[in-house]
Amino acid sequence: MQQKISLKLLPSDAADEVAIIEKIAKATAKKTTEVSGYQLLKRSIDARGKTVWINLTLNAFINEPFHQRTLQKFDFKDVNNSSKKVIIIGGGPAGIFAALQLIELGIKPIILERGKEVRARRRDLAILNKEGIINPESNYCFGEGGAGTYSDGKLYTRSTKRGDINRILNLFVHFGADENILSDAHPHIGTNKLPAIITAMRTRILDCGGEFHFNKKVIDFILEKDKLKSVKTADGDVLTADSFILATGHSARDIFLLLHQKKIEIEAKGFALGVRIEHPQELINTIQYGREYGLTDLLPPASYSLVEQVDGRGVFSFCMCPGGIIAPASTNENELVVNGWSPSKRNNPFANSGMVVQTEIEDVIKYYSDRKNKSESDLQSPLLMMDFQKEVEQNAFAIGGGKFVAPAQRMVDFTEDKFSSSLPKCSYLPGINSALLKDVLPAFINDKLKKALKSFGKKMPAKNKHLGYFTNEAVLVATESRTSSPVRIPRDEDILHHPQIKNLFPCGEGAGYAGGIVSAAMDGERVANRLADLLMS
């Protein structure tokens, strides 16, 4: 017999297989010898009360032989002789998962990626971190696997209605991710493991007859009536296909500009802007787990999720990386953008998280109108939010002092507009420089952040002589600006093509339909499915 069981266990019991078997036996009124094993279906941590609990949902095998979970299988077809070709611009999660889905549907995908393959890309990241020199085509956002490759690899999404999350997680496992992502409530892969998984995906695409081209930056669209006939790449190639998926991510500003110049409709879109905050990981562990578990390794490095409404706008933590590193996620010289990642073990001594303020178009219009430095047509431009984002990033770069050294301030000092005479140790490799962040961020962001941080201090207070969240041991690093796309590329709600260009399918985060790896991957699959219906009808 197999029986689904929920258990609420102390961390020490949850880490001990014998203890789990005993708990199953007790819950089912059987002898331990009758329980042959269990499959873990879900695992979550409940650290809300005084005691930390681990909640497990299990499939227990009672009086029948145990067998491991059967993994989902996929049917990737040989598409060498496919009569239909789809060009996918951008080899991030949206582009790659669209390609894999097209192959399952028997259609040949051709991915054009401006950056390099994963291994070559790693060298460019090392130069950026060590020497402060950026390659605008190969960085944390551009290159094989997109922003997803050297990301944190958290696979948690709230976009449950947009597609089949389970299928995406199973595909990650199929290509080499640890099976525990199928049961963890907050699955995480880690930066060290993602490149091999992305390489395995590319290998399968090539083996099936798909194509994946690097250093192929699309710089022009050749239109014929209401269709995209071909795309031109920076090295002079002109490539034709039946349909095109545009999955270039939120940082491909040249693509937004190109669409605008070609009079292909795009819209300005709100995004969130702020800073990345770093605390010692031990401090976050102690706040979240208490003294008993905060300093043990029975529990994973703790995370947090904070949100507060301030003056009508959400201020929230974003992409929290326990045991992580703050990374320079810029794509251009003179623009400073930070983000975060962590290795699979999350064993760095710092906890970082974006802390951002929802920024709407009306906020930015008001900001520029007050300063009287933009024309009416600039204020109505679909590129308004992108230009604003760029301006803040350039300001951060200048105040940091160059070479991607980031402006930074201790947390309490920030709320008091006080210059930090010294800064704590920080994981951000290009380095940090003490600055007043009110000079980096517009006042309408700065003021909301200040209020929210004080309130977060109350939500995660100091206890038993241990520091709370609101402390000068934490450092704010500017600026977290690439939280989502500042532009939306419209598409037909049902058919998913661009309203003007009937064979162009905007897709993923850059087009405004995803925020994160899993939702971008799901959007890639969704677009591929819809496009296949049309091509095959």
Ligand SMILES: Cc1cc2nc3c(=O)[nH]c(=O)nc-3n(C[C@H](O)[C@H](O)[C@H](O)COP(=O)(O)OP(=O)(O)OC[C@H]3O[C@@H](n4cnc5c(N)ncnc54)[C@H](O)[C@@H]3O)c2cc1C
């Ligand atoms: C450091 C970091 C950490 C992150 N951590 C997480 C996390 O833990 N969990 C999570 O869910 N999300 C995370 N993200 C965000 C996540 O990576 C993105 O949401 C996701 O990658 C978006 O997928 P996408 O395919 O839509 O776009 P992207 O991943 O941005 O891919 C777009 C691709 O298009 C290519 N491209 C752009 N322009 C052109 C052109 N003109 N021609 C050809 N190719 C082009 C780019 O080089 C890029 O490879 C992180 C991002 C960063 C930078």
